[in-house]
Amino acid sequence: MKTLITLTVNGNKHEVNVDPQTPLLYVLRNNLELNGPKFGCGLSQCGACMVLFDGKANPSCLITVERAAEMKITTLEGLADKNGNLHKVQQAFIDEQAAQCGYCLNGLVIASVGLLNEKPNPSDEEIQAGLYRNICRCGVHARVIRAVKKASAQ
Numbered sequence: 001m002k003t004l005i006t007l008t009v010n011g012n013k014h015e016v017n018v019d020p021q022t023p024l025l026y027v028l029r030n031n032l033e034l035n036g037p038k039f040g041c042g043l044s045q046c047g048a049c050m051v052l053f054d055g056k057a058n059p060s061c062l063i064t065v066e067r068a069a070e071m072k073i074t075t076l077e078g079l080a081d082k083n084g085n086l087h088k089v090q091q092a093f094i095d096e097q098a099a100q101c102g103y104c105l106n107g108l109v110i111a112s113v114g115l116l117n118e119k120p121n122p123s124d125e126e127i128q129a130g131l132y133r134n135i136c137r138c139g140v141h142a143r144v145i146r147a148v149k150k151a152s153a154q
Contacts, residue, residue, distance in 0.1 A: 005069050009034070010078025020066035025049045027065045028075060036076025036106045040135075047107030047134030050114075051075050057114030059133070076106045079113065089113050092151040093144070100138035107134045112148045121152050 007014045009032060016031045028034045028051070037060050040048030044059040051060045052074035060068070079087035086094070089112045099105045108131060115122060115130035122130065127148045136144075 050107040050110035098143040
């Protein structure tokens with residue numbers, strides 16, 4: 001049964017009429033047309049669907065829209081400021097060429113932002129631990145670590 005649910009996404013309120021048990025990922029992509037979060041595994045194991053919940057990075061594929069309504073949600077699209085300037089992590093990923101195929105990019109950027117929200121100056125080991133939920137098959141891990149270090153220095 002569909003219910004009207006209010007979500008706070010990227011600083012804006014959105015009302016969606018959906019089944020409360022719908023995964024947040026589906027609502028973000030299908031209802032709100034935010035395509036940063038990707039469907040990867042659907043099991044909360046790959047990181048492609050990461051979003052920030054109250055500043056902390058978490059997968060959006062298994063959390064229900066009903067539960068997510070209690071949180072402030074930030075997607076990749078919401079990281080840039082109102083003038084269109086990229087978030088320092090987004091810019092560092094560009095500067096360090098920390099992307100290849102791009103499928104994991106959303107999750108890696110969101111997880112990096114979440115990590116820096118908790119640890120503004122992480123060590124290499126803390127970066128690796130902070131990104132453990134993100135799978136990248138292209139092998140950009142060294143560039144991602146450099147990008148996070150660069151962003152943390154700003």
